[in-house]
Amino acid sequence: MNQNLIVTPTHELPTHEKHNVTQQQLSVKRVMILSLELLLAIPLGLVLVKLHIGGIAWIFGGIASGAIVLQGCRIFYQYYPKPNRRARKVGMALVGLTVGASNSNSDLTSLASGIPIFIFLTLFLLLCGGCIGYLYSRLSQTNLLTSMLATVPGGVGVMSSIAADYNRNVTLVALVQAMRVTSVVLLIPLIARTSVDHVLSSQTLPITVRLLRFDLPQLGLLCVSLVITTLLISLAGLCKMPAAEFFSALVVGLGFNSLLHLLPVFGDVSFSPPEFIKLLGQLLLGITIGEYWGDKPNIGKKAIAYAFMSVAMTLIAGAIAAMLAMQLTSWDWLTCLLVTAPGGAPEMILVSLALNHNVEIVTTGHLVRLIAINSSLPLWIFLFRHLDRQLSDPV
Incomplete structure (x- = not known):
């Protein structure tokens, strides 16, 4: 009679049910960690806003929060979570939607003539x-594939995933990539502030001003745009499109208002993502960068010194590319610096958005570079592995 009430202990569950229980527990822990990171990142971002860091303050708040929480889990709880790649994908989608909507009234077709220059600059940076x-690789005695994945500006998540697929040093790759992205995101606003202070608009506190101001029609349009973005991301993922989350959301942001204007029922309604979407996207991108800083930072001092050396050389290469861009175009130096900066595409486009400086040019340049790098990755990996085998084989 009571047989139906008997609960089977976890250790007696079938293998597939044990796996389901473990996955559920892991998902709950990830949600708890992400929630804690967001709760910590918001006050950190507010402090940085108070210090007049500018609109990029929320990324830095996220970076600090991600590093602190992940390292705290390791030190105090002996729990070793991996960086949350799903949170980064969501952040990329929110940033893409925000950037696309902000550029929806821009004439991007006028930049088509500059695509050869963008391609040239991309090839220069790849070389x-x-x-x-x-x-x-030669100085640090690291295998060539690991070194290339660490130094080519292809993004923290993508390069770390490839390193894991080929059983390379994921920690080292993630560390060097995170150092590069963080350095670029930190240096460019600092350079802009010291050189042309007027380009940095003073950041208000959206938590108390615009963040809590909800417009129900805009929230409804936001829900529709997010549904369309999700469907487009799924389709792009099936087609193996690189950076599917960012590209799909960017396309939706660019074309959503045009789609609305085709429907008479909406009249002159225009969609603009609420302020909290932009803020949340920045926080999530910052948090995932910070998580890579907090993920197994117990690397030797010598390895860290070589990593800093490679990052410094990459920044110098970006500065040289900016000088080339100034000779080849009529852009001002800050635009050239933003276009050629060796940072992640979403991060650098966010920086240009925070600086309110030629966002459409910076967006186009980084999209061309993102497409070129991701589409050529199979060829680069083949060449790196081939050279790696040649260098490792005894003569």
Whole structure:
């Protein structure tokens, strides 16, 4: 009679049910960690806003929060979570939607003539990244594939995933990539502030001003845009499109208002993502960068010194590329610096958005570079592995 009430202990569950229980527990822990990171990142961001860091303050708040929480889990609870790649994908989608909507009234077709220049600058940066990776490999005695994945500006998550797929040093790759992205995101606003202070608009406190101001029609349009973005991301993922989350959301942001204007029922309604969407996207991108800082930072001092050396060389290569861009175009120096900066595409576009400086040019330049790098990755990996085998084989 009471047989139906008997609860089977976890250790007696079938293997597939044990796996389900473990996955559920892992998902709950990830949600708890992410919630804690967001709760910590918001006050940190507010402090940085008070210090007049500018609109990029929320990324830095996220970076600090991600590093602190992940390291705290390791030190105090002996729990070793991995960086939350799903949170980064959500952040990329929110940033893409925000950037797309902000550029929806811009004439991006006028930038088509500059695509050869964007491609040239991308090839220059890839060539420099290859040379820096080779030099870094020889000096640090690291295998060539690991060094190349660490130094080529292809993004923290993508390069770390490839390193894991080929059984390379994921920690080292993630550390060097995170150092590079963090350095670029930190240095460019600092350079802009010291050189042309007027480009940095003073950041208000959206938590108390605009963040809590909800417009129900806009929230409804936001829900529709997020549904369309999710469907487009799924389709892009099936087509193996690189950076599917960012590209899909960017396309939706660019075309959503045009789609609305085709429907008579909406009249002159225009969609603009609420302020909290932009803020949340920045926080999530910052948190995932910070998590890579907090993920197994117990690397030797010598390895960290070589990593800083490679990052410094990559930044110098970006500065040289900016000088080339100034000679080839009529852009001002800050635009050239933003276009050629060796940071992640979402992060650098966010920086230009925070600086309110030629966002459409910076967006186009980084999209061209993102497409070129991701589409050529199979060829680069094949060449790196081939050279790696040649260098490792005894003569």
